[in-house]
Amino acid sequence: MLTITHSHAAGTMIDGTSRGDGTADVLKTNGWRWGRSISAWFVPQSRDHLPKLHTITRTQTALEAAGFEVETDINHDHRPTAEVEAGKIERQADRVDALFVKAECKSTDDAAAWTNARAALDRLPEGGEPIKVGHHSESRHRNAIAKANNAMRKSVEATADATRAQARADTATHTTDARYQPVTVANRIQTLGADIRKLERRITAPRYDDALGYVDATETEKQSRADHLEPHLAEKRDQLSYWEGVRAAQIESGQATGYDRSNVKKGDRVRIRGQWREVVRANAKTVSLTTGYSWTDTAPYAEIQKHLRPE
Structure with a gap:
């Protein structure tokens, strides 16, 4: 008996398989x-996601x-986003430690x-003495050159492995910081808000009738959709609440700027990506900026690093 299980903490897994039982090809x-x-x-x-029922x-x-017997054990509950993020940070820290240990081992091997x-190389004849063809030392000399060549090749490969391992470890140390960069957090909030609105529209969206075309959904259909999408909406809303809290803390600490159309006006100068630009228009979510050409650029408010208002 095979059992497909899902929980928010562990993800979707399957129990009861064994090597060579024929399940591998099906699962792949x-x-x-x-x-x-x-x-x-x-x-x-x-x-850390709700079950992908279509895949299951x-x-x-x-x-x-x-020809297999299969049962399922699916848990539709989701963990609080704060708990999910704490788990991700802990796992990433463990991964960083493991990568640095691996890098140290590779460095030792190098x-x-x-x-x-x-x-x-030191065992080769001094001064680059040529091979004496036909001499009793010819075979020994050729073997020494081959061994030196192989040893140097392995050394080069070991150096490359050590460099790659160290680079992976160094990159991994920045993963969590990158997830919590102010601009990244602001973009994530925008994305989550869009996801929530999309799910809400699915509840009230018209349905297609073969005879009448698109018609308004009935209250029964809306309620059925709402019940089906409620776990997804609850998860997204919890994520949005968490990241809005992170964003608010970043603004309060000065790590993020928190500009919007209420405090950025046409004619102001803003610093974005290290360059000062003039604001042409303050939009709902972005600012339109001069480029020095006939067109304008847009940038989200979260990317504004500094702001100056003409006197």
Whole structure:
């Protein structure tokens, strides 16, 4: 018996599979991946999200068609965004530690490979003596050159591996900071707001009738849609509330500027991406800026770093 499970904390996984039982091909076809660290199949990007029912249903149907018995255990609850973010930060910190350990190991391997390469080179005849063809030393000389070449090649590869490992570790240290950059947070708030409005429109959207075309949805249909979309709306609203709190704290601390059309007017000068530009128009979500040419650029208010009003 195979069991497809889902929880907000663990994501979508499947229990009961074994190597060579024929499930791998079915799962791969339906977008599942094998997780070496957890020794289980999982649906990518399903952790910290509501269940992807279409993927689960499609997988269950395919497995049953292949002769397997499948049951599901789906939890539709979502964790608070604050808890989700705390988990992400903790996992990222663990990943950074692991990458630095790996980088240190690669650096040690690099040093050892260079030592071996240097030793192999030192064993060659001094001064670059040519091979004496036909001499009893010819075979030994050729073998020494081959060993030195292989050792140097391994040293070069070890250096490249160490450099890549260190770069990955250095990049990983900035991941959490990048997620909480003021502009990124502001953009995320805009995206979440748009997602919520889209879901709300789906509740009241007209339906298509074969005879009449598009007609207004009935109250029963609206309620059914609302019940179906409620978990998604609740999750998005909780995320929006969390990130709005982060944004407010950033503005209060001075990390973010918090400009909008109430305090930015036409003719003001603003600094965006290191350049001072004149405001042509203050829009609802963006400012239109001069470019020095016949057209204007637009930028979100969150990107305004400094603001000056002409005296």
